[in-house]
Amino acid sequence: MRETDPPTEPEILCETRGHAGVITLNRPRALNALTLGMVRGLAAALDAWEHDPAIRHVVIIGAGEKAFCAGGDIRLLHELGKAGRIEESRGFWREEYVLNARIKAYPKPYIALIDGIVMGGGVGVSLHGSHRVAGERYLFAMPEVGIGFFPDVGATHALPRLPGATGTWLAVTGERVGQADAMALGLATHAVLSSAMAGLLDALVAGQDVDAALAERAATLPPPPLAPHRALIDHAFSAPTVEAIIARLDEVAGTDPFAARLLAAMAQKSPTSMKLALAQMKAGGALSFAEAMRTEFRIVSRIATGLDFREGVRAVIIDKDNKPAWQPARLADVGSTMVAAYFAPLPDDLVI
Numbered sequence: 001m002r003e004t005d006p007p008t009e010p011e012i013l014c015e016t017r018g019h020a021g022v023i024t025l026n027r028p029r030a031l032n033a034l035t036l037g038m039v040r041g042l043a044a045a046l047d048a049w050e051h052d053p054a055i056r057h058v059v060i061i062g063a064g065e066k067a068f069c070a071g072g073d074i075r076l077l078h079e080l081g082k083a084g085r086i087e088e089s090r091g092f093w094r095e096e097y098v099l100n101a102r103i104k105a106y107p108k109p110y111i112a113l114i115d116g117i118v119m120g121g122g123v124g125v126s127l128h129g130s131h132r133v134a135g136e137r138y139l140f141a142m143p144e145v146g147i148g149f150f151p152d153v154g155a156t157h158a159l160p161r162l163p164g165a166t167g168t169w170l171a172v173t174g175e176r177v178g179q180a181d182a183m184a185l186g187l188a189t190h191a192v193l194s195s196a197m198a199g200l201l202d203a204l205v206a207g208q209d210v211d212a213a214l215a216e217r218a219a220t221l222p223p224p225p226l227a228p229h230r231a232l233i234d235h236a237f238s239a240p241t242v243e244a245i246i247a248r249l250d251e252v253a254g255t256d257p258f259a260a261r262l263l264a265a266m267a268q269k270s271p272t273s274m275k276l277a278l279a280q281m282k283a284g285g286a287l288s289f290a291e292a293m294r295t296e297f298r299i300v301s302r303i304a305t306g307l308d309f310r311e312g313v314r315a316v317i318i319d320k321d322n323k324p325a326w327q328p329a330r331l332a333d334v335g336s337t338m339v340a341a342y343f344a345p346l347p348d349d350l351v352i
Contacts (some may be wrong), residue, residue, distance in 0.1 A: 014045035019056045019207035022141040023047040025125075032120040033073045036092045039064040042125065043099050046106060051109075054086065057088035059204050060125060065137070067123025068114040072096065074147065077251035078313040079141035081304050088301045089347070091154075093300045094350060096121060097293045100154045101352045106233040109210045114138050115194050124153025126188065126288075131210060131288050134179045134188035135197055136219075143174035146309030148324065150229050150280065150299055157292035162186060164230065165237035171277040173265055177226060184224040192217045208352025210309065227259045242274045243331055270308045271331045274337050283343070290352045 010034040013024040013169075023042055032229040049055040062068035072092070080089040103110055103125060112126035115135030123142060126132055134328045142159070151159065159167030162185050169175060182188040192200060203213040227234075236248040236259070246266065254265040266274065276299060303309055307327045315324035319345055328334055329347035 004321075010176050011035055012195070014041055014048075016052075016055065018205040019054065020199070020201075021045060021052075021055045021057065022207045023060040024230050025060070025062045025069050025122075025211055028066070030065035030073070031070035031117060031123070031220070032062040032064070033070055033289040034096070034125070035073050035076070036095065039092070039096050039099050043095070043102060043175055046102055050107060053212050055108065056207055057111060057204060057210055058106070058113045058129075059113060059201060060129075061201070062116060062122075065116065065142055067117035067122070068112070069119075069125065070257065071120025071122055072115045074120075074313055076306070078310065078317070082310060088188055089304055090301055092303075093297060095114065096124065096153065097297055097350060098352060099291055100124045100128055101136055101289060105137045106130075106208075111204065111210060113197055114188070115197055117144060121153055123155070127158055128154055131190060132182075132188045132198070133190045133192060133213070133214065134182050135192060135194040136179055137194055138182055138188065138191075139176055139177040140172055140178075140187055141176040143169055143278055144178075145172065145174050146271040146308065146312065147200070148270040148273055148303075148310070148312030148326065150276045150296075150303060152295075152296045152300060154292060156280045156284040156296055157287060157289045161283050164234035166226075166230070166233055167276065168237040169233045171281050172245065172269075173262055175262075175265070175267065179219075180221045180224040181226045183221060184226065189220045190214045191221055197222045208215075212287075217311040232259060239274075242266075242271075242278055245278075268322075268324075270312060270326045271328055271334050272308050272326070273303075273312075276303070277332070277336045277344070279339050286331070294350045295343060295350055298344065301346055302342050326339065 011027055013026050013091055015022050029064050077089045110129030111131040112129050113133050116137045119141045142155055144151050166185055179191055179288050183191050236245050239245045239248055249259045249263050253263055311324045315321055
């Protein structure tokens with residue numbers, strides 16, 4: 001049975017506090033997973049505050065201590081697709097992607113205070129803002145390849161612009177990174193102690209300059225754990241195909257536990273999703289944000305009706321047996337023509 005929040009609790013709070021517009025994602029028991037109502041509430045707040053001279057900046061936070069936002073409400077989207085209500089799920093993604101672009105272009109500082117899990121749709125409402133502030137509990141991932149989906153909400157634009165091949169590594173494997181690595185890769189722009197988050201919010205509400213408030217609370221971080229593996233990541237994930245990535249990892253897996261772990265993880269992912277993710281990363285570096293979002297809407301309109309998405313959600317989220325039966329089950333059976341079909345224009349292409 002799905003955990004839900006009490007019906008009397010609003011899913012999202014959009015409040016004017018002093019000089020800040022404060023958005024609280026308010027579904028802590030559901031790890032603040034996004035619903036269509038939350039997307040619409042956030043969009044309406046941005047519209048209201050854009051031309052309000054009293055609002056100097058927008059701050060977005062997640063309720064509870066576990067998650068900023070663990071993604072979209074995938075279970076609901078899965079149920080809509082299973083019931084044949086695909087236009088409803090496409091409607092969610094259309095509005096979500098327009099919101100992602102709105103955040104990217106927002107004229108006022110948009111500050112995400114992230115002190116917990118940030119995945120999927122949570123990335124879409126934080127990564128594209130001007131300031132991404134990571135607390136000690138920060139945990140980033142785009143794990144969609146594990147549920148037969150693909151890294152969306154602007155990942156097509158953002159991840160190829162990370163250092164080296166780290167964006168491709170994140171997209172194709174669904175791996176997670178914490179605070180220090182997020183700073184090193186540029187996923188986060190600032191790092192503070194978790195204990196400083198409340199004071200930072202108070203300072204922003206009081207109207208303190210954003211960069212000054214952040215500088216006063218900047219945390220000293222340890223070396224990023226990913227640093228010793230960067231050379232391998234850049235070598236392996238710059239390969240032209242998923243099969244070649246696996247071959248490069250396999251060359252060193254006998255002596256490199258990190259490579260061996262990646263191989264084991266990739267063996268569990270959807271072959272179609274991994275190939276889609278790699279194709280996204282190769283194309284995304286040359287796309288504008290609007291073009292990237294249009295590309296993602298083309299992909300999601302097709303993958304949402306596919307067998308792998310339905311099976312992945314069943315195996316990972318619903319039944320939790322973690323034994324998805326992917327179709328096709330082998331990388332070799334996912335051809336380039338099959339992948340290219342996901343990127344083809346739609347009659348109702350997304351326009352931003």
